[in-house]
Amino acid sequence: MEATKNHTHSIPYRTYVIVWLVLLALTAILVLASAVSRSLAVWAMLFLTPVKAGLVFFFFMHLKYEKTFLKALVFMTLGLLVMVIALFFLDISYR
Amino acid sequence: MPIIPQASSAAGRVDSVFLFILVLCAAVLVFITAALIYFVIRYNRKRHSKGEDIEGNTWLEIFWTAATTVLFLVMFYYGWTNFSYMREAPRDAMQIQVTGRQWTWSFMYPNGKQTADLYLALDRPVKLELRSADVIHGFFVPAFRIKQDVVPGKANYTWFTPTQLGSFDIACTVICGVSHADMLSKAVVVPVGEFEKWYFGDDDTPLPGQAVSSEPVRGSADGGAYEILQDRFCTTCHSIDGTPMVGPTFRGMYGRKQAVTDSDGKERNVDVDEDYLVRAIQDPMAEIMKGYPPAMPKNPLSDEELGLVVEYIKSLK
Amino acid sequence: MSYLEEGKRKGIAGWILSTDHKRVGILYLASMLSLFFVAVVFGVLMRIEQMALDPPIFPAQMYNALFTLHGVIMIFMFVLPGLSAIFGNFFLPIMIGARDVAFPRLNLMSWYFFIAGALIVLSSLFTGSGPPDTGWTFYAPFSLRSGTNITLGVFGAFVLGFSSILTGLNFITTIHRMRAPGMGWHRMPLFIWSLYGTSWVQVLATPIIGITFLLVIAERFFGIGVFDPAKGGDPLLYQHLFWTYSHPAVYIMILPAMGAITEIIPTFARRTVFGYKAIAYSSLAIAFLGSLVWGHHMFTSGMSEVANYAFSLLTFLVAVPSAIKVFNWTATLYKGAVRVDPPMLYALTFIFLFSIGGLTGLMQGALAVNAQVHDTYFIVGHFHYVMFGGTGIGFFAALLYWFPKMFGKMYSANAAVAAWVPIFIGFNMLYFSMLILGYMGMPRRYYTHLPQYHSLHMVATIGSFIMVAGVILFFGNLIAALYRGKKAADNPWGGVTLEWKVSSPPPLENFDRTPVIVERPYIFNPGTTR
Numbered sequence: 001m002e003a004t005k006n007h008t009h010s011i012p013y014r015t016y017v018i019v020w021l022v023l024l025a026l027t028a029i030l031v032l033a034s035a036v037s038r039s040l041a042v043w044a045m046l047f048l049t050p051v052k053a054g055l056v057f058f059f060f061m062h063l064k065y066e067k068t069f070l071k072a073l074v075f076m077t078l079g080l081l082v083m084v085i086a087l088f089f090l091d092i093s094y095r
Numbered sequence: 096m097p098i099i100p101q102a103s104s105a106a107g108r109v110d111s112v113f114l115f116i117l118v119l120c121a122a123v124l125v126f127i128t129a130a131l132i133y134f135v136i137r138y139n140r141k142r143h144s145k146g147e148d149i150e151g152n153t154w155l156e157i158f159w160t161a162a163t164t165v166l167f168l169v170m171f172y173y174g175w176t177n178f179s180y181m182r183e184a185p186r187d188a189m190q191i192q193v194t195g196r197q198w199t200w201s202f203m204y205p206n207g208k209q210t211a212d213l214y215l216a217l218d219r220p221v222k223l224e225l226r227s228a229d230v231i232h233g234f235f236v237p238a239f240r241i242k243q244d245v246v247p248g249k250a251n252y253t254w255f256t257p258t259q260l261g262s263f264d265i266a267c268t269v270i271c272g273v274s275h276a277d278m279l280s281k282a283v284v285v286p287v288g289e290f291e292k293w294y295f296g297d298d299d300t301p302l303p304g305q306a307v308s309s310e311p312v313r314g315s316a317d318g319g320a321y322e323i324l325q326d327r328f329c330t331t332c333h334s335i336d337g338t339p340m341v342g343p344t345f346r347g348m349y350g351r352k353q354a355v356t357d358s359d360g361k362e363r364n365v366d367v368d369e370d371y372l373v374r375a376i377q378d379p380m381a382e383i384m385k386g387y388p389p390a391m392p393k394n395p396l397s398d399e400e401l402g403l404v405v406e407y408i409k410s411l412k
Numbered sequence: 413m414s415y416l417e418e419g420k421r422k423g424i425a426g427w428i429l430s431t432d433h434k435r436v437g438i439l440y441l442a443s444m445l446s447l448f449f450v451a452v453v454f455g456v457l458m459r460i461e462q463m464a465l466d467p468p469i470f471p472a473q474m475y476n477a478l479f480t481l482h483g484v485i486m487i488f489m490f491v492l493p494g495l496s497a498i499f500g501n502f503f504l505p506i507m508i509g510a511r512d513v514a515f516p517r518l519n520l521m522s523w524y525f526f527i528a529g530a531l532i533v534l535s536s537l538f539t540g541s542g543p544p545d546t547g548w549t550f551y552a553p554f555s556l557r558s559g560t561n562i563t564l565g566v567f568g569a570f571v572l573g574f575s576s577i578l579t580g581l582n583f584i585t586t587i588h589r590m591r592a593p594g595m596g597w598h599r600m601p602l603f604i605w606s607l608y609g610t611s612w613v614q615v616l617a618t619p620i621i622g623i624t625f626l627l628v629i630a631e632r633f634f635g636i637g638v639f640d641p642a643k644g645g646d647p648l649l650y651q652h653l654f655w656t657y658s659h660p661a662v663y664i665m666i667l668p669a670m671g672a673i674t675e676i677i678p679t680f681a682r683r684t685v686f687g688y689k690a691i692a693y694s695s696l697a698i699a700f701l702g703s704l705v706w707g708h709h710m711f712t713s714g715m716s717e718v719a720n721y722a723f724s725l726l727t728f729l730v731a732v733p734s735a736i737k738v739f740n741w742t743a744t745l746y747k748g749a750v751r752v753d754p755p756m757l758y759a760l761t762f763i764f765l766f767s768i769g770g771l772t773g774l775m776q777g778a779l780a781v782n783a784q785v786h787d788t789y790f791i792v793g794h795f796h797y798v799m800f801g802g803t804g805i806g807f808f809a810a811l812l813y814w815f816p817k818m819f820g821k822m823y824s825a826n827a828a829v830a831a832w833v834p835i836f837i838g839f840n841m842l843y844f845s846m847l848i849l850g851y852m853g854m855p856r857r858y859y860t861h862l863p864q865y866h867s868l869h870m871v872a873t874i875g876s877f878i879m880v881a882g883v884i885l886f887f888g889n890l891i892a893a894l895y896r897g898k899k900a901a902d903n904p905w906g907g908v909t910l911e912w913k914v915s916s917p918p919p920l921e922n923f924d925r926t927p928v929i930v931e932r933p934y935i936f937n938p939g940t941t942r
Contacts, residue, residue, distance in 0.1 A: 077612075077616055080616065080700070080703060083704060084656060084703065084704065087704060087707065087719070087722065087723070088652060090716065090718050090719040090722050091648070091652065091707070091715045091716045091718075091719035092716075093716075094716035094717065094718040094719065095715075095716045098848070098851065098852050099851075099852050099853060105783070108780060109780050109781060109783060109784050112778055112780045112781050113775060113778075113780075113781045113784070113851070116774055116775050116778055116781065117775065120771035120772075120774060120775070123767075123771065124764075124767055124768065124771060127738060127739075127742055127763070127764075127767055128764055128767075130742050130745075131742055131745065131760055131763060131764070134742070134745035134746055134748070134750065135745060135750050135752060135760070138681070138745060138746070138747060138748050138749065138750050139749075139750050139751070140682070140749040140750060140751045143747070143748070143749050143750075144749055145749055145937060145940075146681060146682045146683030146747060146748040146749040146936055146937055146940075147683060147747045147748075147937060147940045147942070148683055148684035148934075148935060148936060148937045148938075148940050148941045148942070149683070149684070149686060149746065149747060149942055150684055150686070150687075150688065150941060150942065151686050151687040151688065151689070151690065151740075152686075152687075155743070156687055156690050156736070156740075159735070159736065159739045160732060160736055163731075163732050163735045163736070164729070164732050167728040167729070167731055167732060167774065168725075168728060170728060170774060170777075170778055171724055171725055171728040171777070171778065173778065173780070174724060174777070174778025174779045174780045174781060174782075175721055175724060175725075175778075175779055175780075177779075177780035178720070178778075178779030178780040178782075178783065179717075181780065181783060182717060229553075229557070230551075230553050230554040230557060231551055231553070231554065231647060233712065233787055233855070235787070235788075235853065235855060237784070237852065237853020238853070240783060240784045241783060242712050242783050242784065242786055242787070243712055243714070244712050244713045244714055246641075246647055246648065246713065246714055247553060247641045247642070247647060248641025248642070248645075248646075248647070249641070249647075249648070249714055251714035264853070264862060266853070266855045267855070268786070268787035268788065268855040268856070269551065269787060270476070270545075270546060270547045270551070270554065270857045271554055272545075272554065272558070273472045273473045273476060273545070274472060275472075275476070275857060275858065275859075276472065276855075276857075276858035276859050276860050276861075277472075277860075279862075341472065356541065358541070360539060360540045360541060380559045383541065383559070388471070388472070388473030388542070388545075388559075388560075389541045389542065389558075389559030389560060390473065390545075390558075390559060392557070
């Protein structure tokens with residue numbers, strides 16, 4: 001594929017290491033949150049897990065260096081996921 | 096149009112929403128079908144040999160998108176408002192506890208009376224609190240147009256006012272095991288006076304709407320064992336007189352040789368002795384009698400009950 | 413030399429090791445039709461069971477296994493992957509002017525996942541403590557406690573999911589990257605648009621069911637207590653997760669059929685499609701909105717009232733794009749030059765039966781009516797109108813339309829029409845009876861029934877025999893054509909999309925020279941455009 005040849009960005013290892021450390025820190029926060037209280041664990045999970053996924057998409061999977069169109073597609077699917085989770089909460093929080 | 100009786104306050108409402116949507120849908124279907132047939136004939140290649148590439152019409156698209164959206168929202172609205180009615184029980188409704196278990200229903204009234212059929216007073220609202228002892232069941236009375244799932248670990252409810260005397264089918268609508276289709280009961284609607292006579296009567300008062308119930312057949316060495324079998328719902332699947340049911344009959348079971356399938360799917364022969372009976376009652380899935388479904392729920396008995404039941408089964412020759 | 417004669421390897425290896433998208437499509441066709449017939453037999457056995465009141469013809473446990481396997485095989489192995497895996501694989505690359513899909517080897521691997529999943533599900537019939545008996549929905553906690561072979565059934569469906577995800581991924585990439593020069597998004601045939609919407613749903617929704625099924629297995633083996641209330645779990649969570657996938661999945665099933673119908677109608681009306689953009693974007697709207705309506709399977713489950721109202725509203729909204737498609741198909745006949753050849757006959761039947769399916773869906777979507785019809789034969793009837801009257805008949809139409817292209821042989825048109833008569837009559841006897849039975853209160857998944865339902869059950873059973881006779885005639889005709897059919901012309905129907913510009917059957921790499929697209933699709937009568 002021609003397109004990828006023009007896109008060979010050399011990303012410094014430092015970036016990967018920093019992102020990895022941030023991911024580890026977020027995981028630690030999630031584990032600690034689950035020890036504090038159940039509801040905090042749920043909310044932390046809902047907000048921090050997408051952040052973690054976003055970091056993986058952006059840096060490890062090189063989404064940062066893709067075209068806007070592809071980025072938009074990924075964000076639309078994440079938006080769909082948010083809507084699905086919101087609908088789950090329509091049941092759970094009004095039961 | 097009722098193809099089944101409208102026997103509750105909810106029935107007329109459900110039917111009117113259904114009819115409303117049915118008429119609209121039938122009109123749409125007739126219109127579409129007629130248009131298809133007309134176009135196929137009118138623009139048949141024999142008559143109309145050259146087509147025209149009409150690529151669309153924005154106003155027409157907007158029109159039918161808007162029209163169907165409005166139509167559908169009206170349908171939603173009627174469905175919603177009439178459903179709301181079905182979810183808001185009046186305060187004076189009598190509360191009846193309904194328990195579903197594999198594969199029977201039982202009904203408990205506020206004063207503690209318990210029945211296998213549901214007895215109701217005409218024109219008096221009732222609120223049913225639905226609970227399950229094992230898996231999910233569905234409480235459905237077609238003549239009342241009410242249905243509510245019975246979910247373990249959760250108390251669901253439904254309410255209605257019976258408006259017609261008679262006996263109506265109750266069915267389970269969520270697949271719950273081998274005898275799902277036999278999980279039937281009756282909702283018996285009687286006049287208020289008759290209901291109250293039974294409700295406020297002592298334990299020997301006959302059930303409303305029927306003669307004195309017949310005594311069940313008993314084995315010889317009973318000692319309360321038959322009551323245990325009934326209370327634990329064993330008799331739902333196992334007969335004591337040789338009648339074929341879902342599970343093997345207890346009659347003549349003791350002492351014979353029997354092919355069983357163990358949990359690894361291997362087949363072997365065992366003697367139906369006291370040990371086997373105890374194993375089969377306390378851990379039903381471990382050895383399944385050949386020819387019967389692996390469907391018996393775990394329902395362990397106390398040592399005392401177990402002794403009585405085993406002796407009783409031995410006595411059923 | 414066509415793809416049927418020419419390949420890297422000879423004999424059977426030439427098929428099961430071939431990465432040619434056309435051969436993979438044929439592999440899917442052969443394997444899916446075999447499974448389809450197994451499930452048809454199960455379905456007929458279920459109808460036979462309903463002919464007797466007491467005692468039952470088959471034991472209750474066997475009936476429970478029959479409807480479970482009928483559902484699992486039909487849904488996960490035929491209706492769901494059917495049109496996209498068979499016709500999508502065969503025609504997607506040709507219709508966009510490509511030589512193959514983006515990842516040909518992944519494509520072949522998807523077929524192996526499919527076969528592995530199918531074998532695992534079928535093995536549950538003969539191993540352990542008997543085939544699953546929970547219905548294809550595997551509702552917890554019954555599926556956690558049932559002593560039957562649930563684990564294998566669920567694991568097979570899990571493996572089938574991989575086939576679905578990988579095929580979807582493959583198609584999305586192919587559509588994005590492999591279109592012929594000049595083929596902009598609005599120059600793609602509408603079948604491709606529907607495959608595009610389908611593929612997104614496959615990729616996004618299937619992992620949810622995968623995880624859910626793994627949780628069921630883990631709960632059965634280790635008792636982790638996610639769904640079982642006795643261990644602190646929530647049985648409604650299972651239903652939410654199951655339908656979050658399985659509702660979008662019914663759009664995976666119907667969208668490609670809609671796409672195929674959209675190809676057939678303009679060809680036989682010999683005029684351009686009415687409302688190209690409306691049809692294209694309604695596919696995407698269906699894929700999107702269809703992902704947000706799963707709760708309408710749970711109106712009676714004890715879900716919160718707010719969720720009931722929201723899901724009912726969304727359900728009515730998702731019906732709008734489907735209605736738009738029906739209106740546009742009808743309008744496409746206006747001022748055409750219509751010929752009702754067999755594919756067109758089946759396509760028109762699709763519109764009629766699918767409309768009944770869609771309209772009965774509106775009835776169920778209304779909350780008050782749902783209280784009566786949920787979990788009854790009404791649902792079963794509705795579902796079969798959509799899935800058999802829609803996807804099934806759409807599949808038949810697509811097969812009749814593309815059969816000459818795929819095999820280079822022409823079937824007997826008279827026999828195809830003759831098969832239509834019993835299929836249509838038997839179909840309506842069978843499933844319309846179910847709609848009435850359901851409103852009368854006949855619950856689904858009953859091995860027996862109360863006497864008041866018996867006469868309609870008999871009508872349905874006789875209808876099923878008539879319909880199956882038609883289906884046998886239908887496939888007998890096609891099989892006979894494979895051996896004795898006349899050679900088909902390259903363009904027997906006068907179609908204008910790219911697959912009709914290659915020979916029948918297509919050559920190994922589809923095109924000698926990559927086609928260049930200079931105009932919109934479906935231009936039948938240049939100069940009359942308006």
